[in-house]
Amino acid sequence: MARTILLLFLPLFLFFVLPTSFAAPVITYNVLNYGAKSVPSFDSTQAFMAAWTHACGSTNPATIYIPPGRFLLRNVIFRGPCKNNAIVLHMDGTLVAPFDYKVIGNAEQWILFEDVNGVSIYGGVLDGQGTNLWACKRDGRSCPTGAKSLGFRGSENILISGLTSLNSQMFHIVFDGCNTVKVKGVRVSAPGNSPNTDGIHVGKSSGVSIFDSKIGTGDDCISIGPGTTNLWIENVACGPGHGISIGSLGWELQEAGVQNVTVKTVTFTGTQNGLRIKSWARPSSGFAKSILFQHAVMTNVDNPIVIDQNYCPDHKNCPNKASGVKISGVTYQDIHGTSATEVAVKFDCSSTTPCTGIKLEDIKLSYRSKAAKASLP
Numbered sequence: 001m002a003r004t005i006l007l008l009f010l011p012l013f014l015f016f017v018l019p020t021s022f023a024a025p026v027i028t029y030n031v032l033n034y035g036a037k038s039v040p041s042f043d044s045t046q047a048f049m050a051a052w053t054h055a056c057g058s059t060n061p062a063t064i065y066i067p068p069g070r071f072l073l074r075n076v077i078f079r080g081p082c083k084n085n086a087i088v089l090h091m092d093g094t095l096v097a098p099f100d101y102k103v104i105g106n107a108e109q110w111i112l113f114e115d116v117n118g119v120s121i122y123g124g125v126l127d128g129q130g131t132n133l134w135a136c137k138r139d140g141r142s143c144p145t146g147a148k149s150l151g152f153r154g155s156e157n158i159l160i161s162g163l164t165s166l167n168s169q170m171f172h173i174v175f176d177g178c179n180t181v182k183v184k185g186v187r188v189s190a191p192g193n194s195p196n197t198d199g200i201h202v203g204k205s206s207g208v209s210i211f212d213s214k215i216g217t218g219d220d221c222i223s224i225g226p227g228t229t230n231l232w233i234e235n236v237a238c239g240p241g242h243g244i245s246i247g248s249l250g251w252e253l254q255e256a257g258v259q260n261v262t263v264k265t266v267t268f269t270g271t272q273n274g275l276r277i278k279s280w281a282r283p284s285s286g287f288a289k290s291i292l293f294q295h296a297v298m299t300n301v302d303n304p305i306v307i308d309q310n311y312c313p314d315h316k317n318c319p320n321k322a323s324g325v326k327i328s329g330v331t332y333q334d335i336h337g338t339s340a341t342e343v344a345v346k347f348d349c350s351s352t353t354p355c356t357g358i359k360l361e362d363i364k365l366s367y368r369s370k371a372a373k374a375s376l377p
């Protein structure tokens, strides 16, 4: 009899308890309590995984705390979905990839978050230790592709604030299939001759914004892949690097387009390109439309404004067809500074699907103190 009463009252009890649990304090999971050690050869991967498992399984908001120190991590996937949608990684320390690039070089990602909702990363440093892998690639030896340092896949409501990413083996920060992402005050740093070390790559994602960041690297500072919509980039300094690039697009025959991209108040210093749209020269359903490039300052940039629909960086096995990627509605507004080459504006559009609605307003680019030239279609 007593048992029956208890069961009857249980739902009522839950009803009254649940609302108060929303006000419950954030639970902090310190990685040291899960066995992480700031010791050069100590592998803290399992400890970080254990802290994640607890934070992700918590029904209360959770903070994973990474104290000052250098923590060695192998490739790791932090998987959702989680039981709460407010997980903070509070990083006062540095995460270090294995010195031997072969350990993670064939894993696509070093640190990957997958299917998570409501993850924020504050502070911290990622050290990808890419130097030896780049040397291998530059020597033309047979090397692994390299791991991208930090990735989010199939995730939403992501915030990255005040993070530093150094010397990634490959791309530094990647968003693939994500919704509603804010990146703020991030610094990316790798040498100008490090291969494929894109700063931030956005693909198949919507509602990503990138603010107040400084990116110096050996490839694109920001690259924007197929299927990206509603992207906002503001107050970003790029250099060294290959600029801010939409593309490369049009590798696939069936490909999602890029739409509604705003890039404003950006600087390029000594970069190979400034504002670039690039596509391979082959048939494709891809497109780029409703793009605004506004308030950019170029300092000694090789190609400040460029649309290249015959993109083929190594000039090897180039498709040599006409690009099917339709580029339309692109506005360049208030772009000024210096070009390192005579032709500062170059539009090499597709012969079969020509660019339309390209607007240039208030463009002032000089080459050796004279007005630079434009090469139009």
Ligand SMILES: *[C@@H]1O[C@H](CO)[C@@H](O)[C@H](O)[C@H]1NC(C)=O
Residues within 6 Å of the ligand: 207, 229, 230, 231, 232, 260, 262
């Ligand atoms: C374009 O994207 C921005 C965010 O970058 C968004 O605020 C705006 O509503 C989008 N515009 C359209 C027409 O979807």
